[in-house]
Amino acid sequence: MIEMQNLSFGYSGGEPLLADMSLSLPPGSFHFLTGPSGSGKTTFLRLCYADLLPTAGKMLAFGQDVTELSRDGIAALRRRVGVVHQDTQFLDHLPVAENIAMPLIVSGEAVDMPALGDLLSWVQLTNHSRTMPPALSGGERQRAALARAVIMSPDLIIADEPTGNLDWDMSMRLLQLLVELNRSGKTVLFATHDLNMIRAAKQQVQTRVLRIAGKRLQLAGADL
Numbered sequence: 326m327i328e329m330q331n332l333s334f335g336y337s338g339g340e341p342l343l344a345d346m347s348l349s350l351p352p353g354s355f356h357f358l359t360g361p362s363g364s365g366k367t368t369f370l371r372l373c374y375a376d377l378l379p380t381a382g383k384m385l386a387f388g389q390d391v392t393e394l395s396r397d398g399i400a401a402l403r404r405r406v407g408v409v410h411q412d413t414q415f416l417d418h419l420p421v422a423e424n425i426a427m428p429l430i431v432s433g434e435a436v437d438m439p440a441l442g443d444l445l446s447w448v449q450l451t452n453h454s455r456t457m458p459p460a461l462s463g464g465e466r467q468r469a470a471l472a473r474a475v476i477m478s479p480d481l482i483i484a485d486e487p488t489g490n491l492d493w494d495m496s497m498r499l500l501q502l503l504v505e506l507n508r509s510g511k512t513v514l515f516a517t518h519d520l521n522m523i524r525a526a527k528q529q530v531q532t533r534v535l536r537i538a539g540k541r542l543q544l545a546g547a548d549l
C-alpha cells in the first residue's frame with residue numbers, strides 16, 4: 326500500500342530531516358508512528374500522502390511511484406487516503422453534517438443522505454448534525470474529523486496526533502473508531518506520543534510501532 330525505498334527528505338533541499346528510510350505498509354495493517362518532538366513524524370506522514378515528495382529514494386503509494394504522477398494522479402491518490410490532524414479545521418459557518426460531507430461536495434459527488442446519517446451515528450454525532458463546529462467539544466471535533474476523513478471510503482487512514490488535545494476517555498473513543506476501521510480492512514497509520522494509547526490498542530488489534538530517531542526509521546521492539 327505504501328512502500329518507501331531508501332527515501333530521504335529535507336525541506337527546501339537542505340540537510341535531510343529523514344534519511345534512508347525503507348518501509349512497507351501492507352494493506353489492512355495498523356502501524357503507530359512515534360518519535361521525539363521535531364523528529365519528523367508529520368513530515369513522514371505528509372510524504373505518505375504525497376503532500377511532500379522525497380528528495381532521494383523512492384516512494385510508492387498504491388503501487389505508483391509518486392514522483393511520476395501527474396497532478397490528476399496525485400489528486401486520485403489523495404482520494405484514497407483519509408487524513409485526521411490534531412488541530413482540525415472546519416468551515417465554521419456550516420453545520421457538522423455539511424462539513425463531514427464536504428469532500429463529496431467538493432468533488433462533485435452526490436451526498437447519499439442515509440449513508441451520511443449512518444456515518445454520523447457511527448461517530449455518535451447524530452444529535453450534532455446541525456451544530457456549528459465552534460460549539461463542538463474537542464472529542465466531538467475529532468470524531469467529526471474522522472467522519473470527514475472516511476466519507477470518501479479511503480483505503481488508508483492517516484492520523485497525525487489526533488488525540489493530542491483530548492482526555493483519556495475521548496482518546497479511547499477515537500481509538501475505538503480507528504480499530505473498527507482497521508477491522509473492516511482499512512490500513513491505519515497513527516502518529517502519537519502516547520505510549521498508553523499504543524498499549525491500549527495492542528490489546529485490541531495487531532499493531533506495529535515505527536519510530537523515527539536520528540533521522541532514521543526503526544521498528545520498535547515488543548517492549549510496549
Ligand SMILES: Nc1ncnc2c1ncn2[C@@H]1O[C@H](COP(=O)(O)OP(=O)(O)OP(=O)(O)O)[C@@H](O)[C@H]1O
Pocket residue numbers: 336342360361362363364365366367368369
Ligand atoms: N514546511 C517546513 N519548512 C521547513 N521546515 C519544516 C517545515 N515543516 C516542518 N519543518 C521542520 O521539520 C522538523 C520536523 O517537523 P515535523 O513537524 O515533521 O516533526 P514532528 O515529529 O511531527 O514534531 P511534533 O511531534 O512536535 O509535532 C522540525 O524541525 C520543523 O521545524
